[in-house]
Amino acid sequence: MKNPVEALTRLGPIINQIASISGIPGVSVGVFHEGEYHLPYRVSFQAFTAFTCGVLVHEGLLDWQSPIRSFLPEFRSRVSEVQELASLVDLLSHRTGVPGGESLYFHAQPILNDSDIISTFAELPPLHPFRSQWLYNNLGYGIAAMAMSRQTGKQYEELLETRLIRPLKLNRTGVNYDTHGMKDVAKTYMIADEKEPVENSRPFFSAGSPMAAVGGITSSVDDLLVFYREVVHELLHQ
Structure with a gap:
């Protein structure tokens, strides 16, 4: 790809179509190419948690395949x-077969307390056999964060x-990064019954909450590109 900006521009109609299908007014897209940044892009912050967990594995403080009960x-x-048998890999890759309870903690004031994370997971009935397929469950990330803290x-x-x-x-x-007073901050919206967009308050997780590993991180597109440059580098040189 000799000219990534030109190539990305040609993808414009496809990106606009995806945004239209998703019902969002806009999206930031970016490319990291041969050591240079080309426009910003948006991605899940769960990768930050998995990366940090991987550093602890490298330091010998955690193990990918050991049962999570060996830590908790x-x-x-x-x-x-x-x-x-569930391990860190099972929790972080959503393959326990147990569904999540996202509605319990993705609120401006989460319903789920930190002390309820494990007991809530324990009561969730399985939808699929263990390790049979992918099934979203963000409680696993909270439990992984608890294991990281315990160790x-x-x-x-x-x-x-x-x-x-x-x-x-x-x-x-950072976690609960203070964006007060900043002008260049992206906000989230949802469509209410009146068909008008309403700003959706982002979840607030108290300092030290394990559930911050799920959705408590704020970042910028420049920082994300730095992060994914490191991820790609490690993948190519491991």
């Missing part, structure tokens, strides 16, 4: 296989800061 003995599930004695927010944000010199990334 109180972990439970209705499914005996999940309870005894290190540090809160998720501090682990993210010391293992990812500072080493990569990310300037506008």
Whole structure:
């Protein structure tokens, strides 16, 4: 790809079509190409959690394949296989077969307390056999964050800061990052019954909450490109 900007421009109609189907007014798209940034783009922040977890695995503080109960003995599930065998990989790749309870914590004031994460997961009935297919469950990320904290004695927010944000010199990334007074901040909206867009308050997770590993991170498109440059580099050189 000799001219990534030109190539990305040609994708404009397709990107606009995707935005139209999704019902969103706009989307930022970007490319990292041969050491240079070309426009910003948007991505899930769960990768930040998985990356930080991977650093702890590299440091010997966690293990990808060990049962999560080896780090959190109180972990439970209705499914005996999940309870005894589910690992960090299973939780982070959404393959436990247990559905999530997103409506419990994706609110401006989450209904789910941190102390309820494991007990809530334990009561969720399975929809698919363990490790048979992908099924979204963000509680797994909260549980993974709990394991990270248990093994290190540090809160998720501090682990993210010391293992990812500072080493990569990310300037506008953090848990519950203060965007007050900033003008260049993207907001989320939903369509109400009146068919008018209404601003949707982002979830607020208290300092140290494991559920911040799911949706409590704020970042900028420049920081995301720095992060994914590192991800690609590690994939190519591992």
